[in-house]
Amino acid sequence: AQSVTQLGSHVSVSEGALVLLRCNYSSSVPPYLFWYVQYPNQGLQLLLKYTSAATLVKGINGFEAEFKKSETSFHLTKPSAHMSDAAEYFCAVSGNNDYKLSFGAGTTVTVRA
Amino acid sequence: EPEVTQTPSHQVTQMGQEVILRCVPISNHLYFYWYRQILGQKVEFLVSFYNNEISEKSEIFDDQFSVERPDGSNFTLKIRSTKLEDSAMYFCASSEAAVINTGELFFGEGSRLTVL
Numbered sequence: 001a002q003s004v005t006q007l008g009s010h011v012s013v014s015e016g017a018l019v020l021l022r023c024n025y026s027s028s029v030p031p032y033l034f035w036y037v038q039y040p041n042q043g044l045q046l047l048l049k050y051t052s053a054a055t056l057v058k059g060i061n062g063f064e065a066e067f068k069k070s071e072t073s074f075h076l077t078k079p080s081a082h083m084s085d086a087a088e089y090f091c092a093v094s095g096n097n098d099y100k101l102s103f104g105a106g107t108t109v110t111v112r113a
Numbered sequence: 114e115p116e117v118t119q120t121p122s123h124q125v126t127q128m129g130q131e132v133i134l135r136c137v138p139i140s141n142h143l144y145f146y147w148y149r150q151i152l153g154q155k156v157e158f159l160v161s162f163y164n165n166e167i168s169e170k171s172e173i174f175d176d177q178f179s180v181e182r183p184d185g186s187n188f189t190l191k192i193r194s195t196k197l198e199d200s201a202m203y204f205c206a207s208s209e210a211a212v213i214n215t216g217e218l219f220f221g222e223g224s225r226l227t228v229l
Contacts, residue, residue: 032213036220041222042222043116043117043204043220043222043223044204044206044220046218049217051213051214090156092156097212097213098211098212098213099144099146099161099206099213100161101148101156101158103155103156103157104155105154105155106155106156
């Protein structure tokens, strides 16, 4: 079975500061890992995904994530936060190369001016 | 840009009533899914659907739940007799391919179900 744990249900950053959202996974098989974002009143949108190619994955809106097998982590970062980054972020995992995803509990990001 | 649309955005119902949540997936997609999120909890997989049949379902998806693609565009989730614990946000999703390496999963905005 696969699962992810997101550390921190709420992160507050200043505009221009680093955004770091933590995700650790557990998987009995090589995992496929995702980050989704949900803006208010919108659906879940894919930010980026890891599918066993490059360990550093670049996504939309300046986000990137690094797969670290030794740490079982897939943390999401953005060097400089923008007000428009305020949203809820979900880490997810699949172990079967399909879309039966196991999601984390989500991290809400607020950006201070 | 193509999108998955869901209706209604919010439904309030009495316990024991039947509810149908509707979804219009992206038109050329072949794989359809329902997920749900109980307030404050994780987004959970309910069911996947392909070629007019369920391809996989979770333990949450019991006999009270059913899915259907009644025509060429809609994909519905029916809850036969709602319980209080069915209160949640229900997300429809669709994909062009079944496998992660060759596609992306697109989600709708969700339908919030409140059971009183």
